[in-house]
Amino acid sequence: MIEITGLGKTFTGQDGSAVRALDNVNLSVQDNEFLTVLGPSGCGKTTMLKMIAGLMPWDEGEISIAGNPVRGPGPDRSMVFQNFALLPWSTVLENVAFGLRLRGVSKSEREDRARELISMVGLTGFETKRPGELSGGMQQRVGLARALAVEPKVLLMDEPFGAVDEQTRRLLQEELLSIWERTKVTVVFITHSMEEAVLLGDRVVLMSARPGQISEIVPVPLERPRSSDVGGLERSKEYVEITAYLWERLREMHDEHRAKNPAALNGAGR
């Protein structure tokens, strides 16, 4: 459904130096697939997501969704942001209804729909609170509800659980799985956590940095539905093997990078 062919982008730094952010990226995402994208920082994974969202132009290649070339943001896609990007002056209800409001949906209709989604993400009773009164995990539930309220075909998630604590992250992962199992929307999910990539994804796209390229696509043969027994899944042989394999690959990339750039410090080299 999402077809990416020959996607490339070069950023020019302030000193005039060129950085190849994405290079010849080819990817196709199936309908209802949960695709996770994993890679070190600077591999262009967020850049690629923003391009799919229609928020950032690219230099070469083509992106199409259900056969329609992407020219900008569209109602078939919605995005969940790492830093939540909630309107701090609006209530939970208004935030969830925001996308619908922009599309001119009537007040009563959009509020009904928003209440439905608020209940789906477990925030009933918080409709009149403002984001500043909520914990990080609750704020991201609002972000997720807002994204689902517009009934997208594709849900784009940019390290959505990167800014919350570990326990909250686990709960949000389980809830996202159970919501996805019910709604079956196509998901592209950016993460830098191997565990998260394997736990959630049907396939894990492994990207390497400088230039940002797809280095490998790893299928995850874990059974679905997964939301009911995440703990058991994590002890399964397949899960352990895949995460170990991904770690090995990430480590290779890191070593290669260091061999090419002896000056680079530890940690993926910013």
Next chain:
Amino acid sequence: MTALITRARPKSGLSKRLLNGRASASLISLAVAGVLWEIVGQAAKVPFFPPLTAVLVELWSMITRGEIFGNLATSLANLVLGFGLSLIVGIVVGTAMGRYRRVNAALGIYVYALLTAPSLVFAPIFFSILGAGQGSIVAVIFMYSAFIMIINTASAVENVNPSLVEMGRSYGANEWQILTRIILPAAAPMIFAGVRLGMGRAVTGMINGEMFIAVVGLGRMVTVAGKSFDGAAVLAILIVIITVALAAIALVQFVDRRITSWVPNTTKES
């Protein structure tokens, strides 16, 4: 991620006490200044610095004679027109400068030049174009107050979190929706800081305009009293002017609190 940051309202016992503490600090400060004024005035025995009681007697007689009200109304009308005009221009031009780099490049130099130029320099120009009437005074008030509001609004708009704008775009917001639903509300707290400064300068402009261009209103009263070396009358009118200024700023603060009630409390010590 701090949960439950709420703006403290003067409802709870603690914040009520803090508020009273602040109010009584202001009252004590005023009382001390009043007593000092009285003592110095009594001791100095010079006509241009009469003691506080003499000034209050003069103020009371102005009120009973009714002389003050017509002049006050004239001045307030000038203030409302001049400040209203510069508020509209300040927000419109400031928003355009903050949002669009080209507008900023084109207008920035003039705005900064006019901010730093002594506003009364333009008085003769207004005088010759608009005559010795209300138009000239309104123009002087505008010159005093508009540019600080333009510059402040521009930097408020520039500092809006870009991820909120990106969020708006991803949900298909057009430029007008981004301005009115995201940028202006997000910039409002900082815009209001500039509006408060602008209001203070507008009152200064009003008095200067009334003293040096068209001799009307409170400015006329100051001029007349000054020419007859009536120190008590000058200071009595000064008290009226300061009251007008403080009331105007309190009005701005009241509107500010209504609009930006979502902003978490600052860490200011009571």
